[in-house]
Amino acid sequence: MTERTGQARAARTRNRLVLSAAAEFASRGYDGTSFARVCREAAVTMGALTFHFPTKASLAQAVGAAGIEATHSAVDDADARAATPLASVGGIAQTLAELLGGQALVRAAARLAREHPALEVDWRSSWLPLVRTRLYQAHVLDQLRPGTQPETAALLVGSLVAGLEVGLLPHPARRPRTAQQQLAEQWRTALVGIGPDHDHPAEAS
Template sequence: MTGHIGQSRATRTRDRLVESSAAQFALRGYDGTSFARICEAAGVTMGALTFHFPSKAALAQAVCTTGIEATRVVVDDADQRGGTPLESVGNVTRAVAGLLRERGAAQAAARLSREQPPLHMDWRESWLPLVRTRLRQAAALKQLHPTTRPESAALLVSSLVAGVEVGLLSEHGNAAPPAPGPPGRLAELWQTALRGIGAWQHEDLTHAP
């Protein structure tokens, strides 16, 4: 029983460290985050931190893993809501944007995988391959305009999500209140993008008076 209690306490400590570290990494990046800041934020000793994570790289990888796993869960749920492949892409894109807004681990994973290639952690791999698959399906079903390649559409989606991430970093760096939620802005941008890449939207625009 004592061992079980100790293991549970260690698990809680580790989870608290990952959560606190995610907030710091998301806010300050890899280089700007120190063990001292993490210990203060998590309310643990340096010994407890280094017991679980002997290096900052190990801690960053744990944060990335948590953020990637959380993203995959949200993305799978968004994809399963049904609809056409293009509707799935829209659902997934909005879900990813919402997660970036709400979960420090996802924000941190996005930032760390972009700023620290040596970690060999790519947060985009938790959602971008599915987006590419659905866009290829949309092209096969002739839901994309004939001049739109699935790869180009995937790049557009990736750029939209990157814009949300950069916007969140700007908000963190300013004293001003946060701007309106990215999911809403992203939904508007996605609808605008569809007018260019969607087959039926293009036809409607072409035949409009």
């Protein structure tokens, strides 16, 4: 019983550290994140932090893994609810906007992947392969506008999401629109060149 209690306590401490570090990495980036602030926010000692995560890289990788897992789960749920492949792409894009706007874990994973490739936090792997697959399926089903190539459409979706990531970074001179508002506007514009006039995947998802 004592051993199980200790393991549960250690797991809770580790989880608090990951969540606190996620907020730091999301807002300050890898270089701007300090162990001292993470400890303070998680209400743990420096010894407890270094026991679980001896280096900043190991902490960042744990945060990245948690953000990727959360993204993968949410994206799979969005895909399962979609009626068509193209609707799935719209649903996935909307889900990513919601995650980036509302979950520090996901913002941290995206930022770490973008700014520090050496960490091998491949956040895009949690959603881009599925987007690419659904776009190829949409192409086979003639859901794409004639002349639109699935790979080009996948690159466009990736660019839209990358734009959301950058737009969500703190900026002292402005208060950005929500990720959902940004995505809705960009996606409507993108559909003019991707989808047929009668099909709006963001609404169909």
